[in-house]
Amino acid sequence: MSATENNSDNSDNSASASGTSKVTSTLMLKNDGRPPWYTADGKNLPVYMVGIAGGSASGKTSVAKRIVESLDVPWVVIISMDSFYRRLAPEESKQAFANNHDLDHPSSFDYVSVLRVLDDLKHGKSTSVPQYDFATHAPRDKSQNIYGASVVIFEGIFALYDPEILKMMDVKIFVDTDSDICLARRIKRDVADRGRDPLGVLQQYDRFVKPAYDSFVRPTMNNADVIIPRGLDNQVAINLMIQHIKRQLDGSNATIMRPILVDQYSATDQLKDTLLTLPQSNQVRAMQTILCDRTTLRDDFIFYSDRLSRLIIEYGLGQLRLESKTVVTPMGLPYSGFKIASDITGVTVLRAGGVMEKALRSVARLAHYGKILIVGDPVTHEPRLHYAKLPPSIKDHQVLLMDPTIVSGANALMAIRICLDHGVPEENIVFVSLLATPQGVHAIQTAFPTVKIVVALIDSHIGTDDLLIESGYGIFGDRYFGTEC
């Protein structure tokens, strides 16, 4: 599994391998490094949502995990309703420790937060899921960031209760397990994982869990599309469900459009004025010639890449929005000037973008930094996201996205999409590059018409061996880092 910001610790109590964890993360992610698909207009494809309700210890979490394991889909998350228990008042908490507080009434959950998280995920946005600790009956201070789910499984006793949540679910499942079996499993689980004693579990069950099941949970069976009797034991029903979800996903895949690739570009396509090319001074021309020259030695390649990077970064910073600022000069006179209108985040598209990050660090004193690692599939060239870590405040910043080359534009499209999913307005993004092909620029301009593209050189020499990889500089990262074969 690849590293991403959304790696979960998978410490859901019921999933805990050791069975000793007292903290539930209620989140599980399956990710082989592929981001949600995105369309040629730069939007994410619809996210498929599965709701799983049922009584406590009926097997909801276990069924959700089985579905995740069996679905051959890249990015799947399980969001558990347990994450959204409301914070208890001190007296309520005291009662909860004495097994005397009702935690099975629908009002125990924060539906506003549930809807926020599901809505973010439905729209392919990054989101933050609270964490809950059953042992202390309290939310943890930490939350979990998730980004990029193509399937979301939402499970919990009231997963099929709230009308707004119901509307979001593409398929609704109710797990119907015999109540004696549920009780036996709950005692075992709560003692092992949730810091309870058997008598306390029984007391809470008699007083709250069973009555609430009869009054509130069981009736939501009527909202289900599918009822799975016996939960995990019903492999036939689970398989049918998995086949159904796969078919639905295949259906939506049929509408997928790939990023606009090289062969969809025509030389008559006009590049728009969001493309800004570094003024071609003689110095710049000479440096570019050195970088394009296949005989240039690595030391020189590094030296001139660094030098050109500083120039292009300065030029990119020059495209950021300003606001007026008046200062007082040492002579005591007002001076009407400017300042950058917001904080700046530099987002490095690894690994080659690291070269430009070095340049940004040398000229911008107060920038924030983020990193994205996109790796092209060796066979299909499809870009795959392996890692994304962006500062949470990025949505309020102007963003310099840095990658030395834009060839097909596929990686750039994905990097921009990731910034948008983290709340950055499109017009706040400046994509900075040393070399871009007209095809790559055209792809970005078509998908994201307000992103500024700042480049040192527009060059249409694309390696013929592999249209999607090589540009006029060759493979920039390999030449810079000395990893050429």
Ligand SMILES: Nc1ncnc2c1ncn2[C@@H]1O[C@H](COP(=O)(O)OP(=O)(O)O)[C@@H](O)[C@H]1O
């Ligand atoms: N079919 C099954 N056979 C045996 N144990 C099971 C089965 N399904 C679930 N369990 C166990 O029962 C407990 C409750 O299951 P869980 O999936 O956590 O239920 P829920 O999420 O509905 O509360 C867990 O400890 C789980 O490992």
Ligand SMILES: Nc1ccn([C@@H]2O[C@H](COP(=O)(O)O)[C@@H](O)[C@H]2O)c(=O)n1
């Ligand atoms: N502090 C808490 C919060 C909830 N519970 C019980 O958890 C049950 C829901 O989780 P399942 O995985 O079993 O669906 C619910 O029945 C609550 O009684 C708790 O014991 N303590």
Ligand SMILES: [Mg+2]
């Ligand atoms: Mg559960």
